[in-house]
Amino acid sequence: MQFEERTLNVLNFKTSPTRERSVKKADILILGAGCAGTSLAHYLEDFGYAGKFVLLDNRTKFNREQRWCSWAQMPESFLPLVQKTWQEWTVGDENRSTVQTSENYSYQQIYAPDFFAHFHTRWQSLETPFEMCPGERVERIEEKRDCVEVTTNRETRRANLVFDARHQGSSNLKDVKEKGGIFLHQTFLGWKIRFPRAVFNEKNATLMDFRTAQIEGVNFIYVLPYSDREALVESTSFSGNHAVRLNHLNAVTTYISENFGDDYEIKAEESGELPMTTAKLPSKSGERIFNIGVAGGAARPSSGYAFHRIQRQTSEIARAIVRREKIPSTCAPRKYDFFDAVFLEAVARNPGSAKNSFLRMFEKVAPDSLIRFLTDESTRADDLAVISALPKTAFGAASLQSLWRKFAAGNQKDGKFGASHGTLHNSLDESARRLVARSVER
Numbered sequence: 001m002q003f004e005e006r007t008l009n010v011l012n013f014k015t016s017p018t019r020e021r022s023v024k025k026a027d028i029l030i031l032g033a034g035c036a037g038t039s040l041a042h043y044l045e046d047f048g049y050a051g052k053f054v055l056l057d058n059r060t061k062f063n064r065e066q067r068w069c070s071w072a073q074m075p076e077s078f079l080p081l082v083q084k085t086w087q088e089w090t091v092g093d094e095n096r097s098t099v100q101t102s103e104n105y106s107y108q109q110i111y112a113p114d115f116f117a118h119f120h121t122r123w124q125s126l127e128t129p130f131e132m133c134p135g136e137r138v139e140r141i142e143e144k145r146d147c148v149e150v151t152t153n154r155e156t157r158r159a160n161l162v163f164d165a166r167h168q169g170s171s172n173l174k175d176v177k178e179k180g181g182i183f184l185h186q187t188f189l190g191w192k193i194r195f196p197r198a199v200f201n202e203k204n205a206t207l208m209d210f211r212t213a214q215i216e217g218v219n220f221i222y223v224l225p226y227s228d229r230e231a232l233v234e235s236t237s238f239s240g241n242h243a244v245r246l247n248h249l250n251a252v253t254t255y256i257s258e259n260f261g262d263d264y265e266i267k268a269e270e271s272g273e274l275p276m277t278t279a280k281l282p283s284k285s286g287e288r289i290f291n292i293g294v295a296g297g298a299a300r301p302s303s304g305y306a307f308h309r310i311q312r313q314t315s316e317i318a319r320a321i322v323r324r325e326k327i328p329s330t331c332a333p334r335k336y337d338f339f340d341a342v343f344l345e346a347v348a349r350n351p352g353s354a355k356n357s358f359l360r361m362f363e364k365v366a367p368d369s370l371i372r373f374l375t376d377e378s379t380r381a382d383d384l385a386v387i388s389a390l391p392k393t394a395f396g397a398a399s400l401q402s403l404w405r406k407f408a409a410g411n412q413k414d415g416k417f418g419a420s421h422g423t424l425h426n427s428l429d430e431s432a433r434r435l436v437a438r439s440v441e442r
């Protein structure tokens with residue numbers, strides 16, 4: 001597939017001047033019109049929800065540099081938004097490198113400004129019971145007996161149900177930090193660059209190249225080529241501390257210079273920070289207030305990837321609303337919580353072993369099994385293939401440590417041994433139990 005640079009179709013919303021407040025009513029309020037809020041609005045509209053719903057965001061422009069990649073099958077309505085797909089990928093370091101391909105799965109990318117422009121244009125041209133309100137910042141939420149009242153910088157709004165996707169500095173994340181458990185920061189900074197000559201293999205995405213300074217935590221470079229001249233080159237770090245911007249800049253410039261040369265032009269910069277935590281973000285903040293997206297725990301703790309889980313979470317919520325069913329509170333099978341807790345424990349204890357684990361996973365696990373594992377769709381056989389590929393000492397110790405943390409947290413909460421042990425044991429999937437058993441045997 002040939003990548004074409006798209007003309008940015010960014011709608012700049014105008015906000016109406018502040019006026020005297022009256023209470024505005026809706027059936028549903030969605031707070032935050034990023035990936036999760038926009039996806040939920042899309043699914044509500046797509047499934048024919050007939051109530052009145054409002055999507056609001058403090059932003060007025062939706063052109064921030066951001067790309068969402070996923071292995072999972074994209075919903076059909078998103079297919080025209082896929083900017084580029086890769087059928088081949090590489091993971092490696094100074095000593096070894098693995099190239100994988102799959103006929104069943106591809107790594108796909110959506111450019112966020114395209115995604116927002118697509119839906120905003122569509123909604124502006126449609127007769128819907130739905131209102132999009134940019135430039136509206138949520139200041140207070142209060143759950144009343146029969147509704148939720150949301151005060152913003154412009155309005156007082158009331159709704160039967162509220163879906164809250166705000167996470168930047170939100171109390172949800174602060175709370176989980178304070179509750180202990182592991183909290184790593186995934187930080188990244190990337191440049192979309194263009195060379196005047198062919199330097200990239202357009203067909204191959206470099207998912208992890210560990211040939212970069214391992215300053216603190218796990219560090220790697222990610223290269224997504226759009227053509228033989230153009231690519232996104234990104235430095236990523238998983239660490240207990242916030243990585244310094246300067247370290248990422250050094251990593252990116254050094255990598256480009258050593259591998260491709262210096263005669264490039266920087267077209268765009270993308271940067272971000274994602275939480276990687278064993279703590280569970282609550283799916284609800286009240287009887288009528290549901291957290292969605294990253295704020296609702298949709299980011300996979302071991303990778304920070306959230307796009308796929310957000311699609312599953314928001315489409316299932318929309319379906320439940322339309323069918324008047326109970327709103328689901330999980331966005332992935334529980335066994336992945338355990339696997340991810342073990343993984344984070346291993347990274348936190350010994351970042352060097354994490355690099356080795358990634359390399360081994362890509363070397364030893366069949367591509368389709370690994371992709372199913374990474375996208376929450378693994379079978380028992382896939383889980384065991386992944387577990388068998390991991391270095392036993394590091395992961396055995398980490399799984400015990402992770403169990404201990406869970407046990408200690410449950411013990412504190414329940415105030416007795418038996419209840420927490422039973423709860424923990426029951427929450428583990430069969431393959432997770434086997435992993436624990438195997439690590440104990442070693």
Ligand SMILES: Cc1cc2nc3c(=O)[nH]c(=O)nc-3n(C[C@H](O)[C@H](O)[C@H](O)COP(=O)(O)OP(=O)(O)OC[C@H]3O[C@@H](n4cnc5c(N)ncnc54)[C@H](O)[C@@H]3O)c2cc1C
Nearest residue numbers: 032034035036057058068069137138272293294305306307
């Ligand atoms: C640069 C970047 C790249 C990423 N790449 C990938 C990827 O390749 N694959 C993947 O799976 N995941 C990726 N992620 C992770 C995840 O998919 C994204 O973070 C995704 O945007 C999360 O969606 P969200 O709706 O939870 O949060 P957001 O998209 O951040 O939306 C939250 C919204 O809330 C709004 N808001 C905040 N406070 C207020 C307030 N007080 N009032 C009103 N509105 C408010 C914000 O303006 C924002 O629009 C990436 C994240 C980043 C930052």
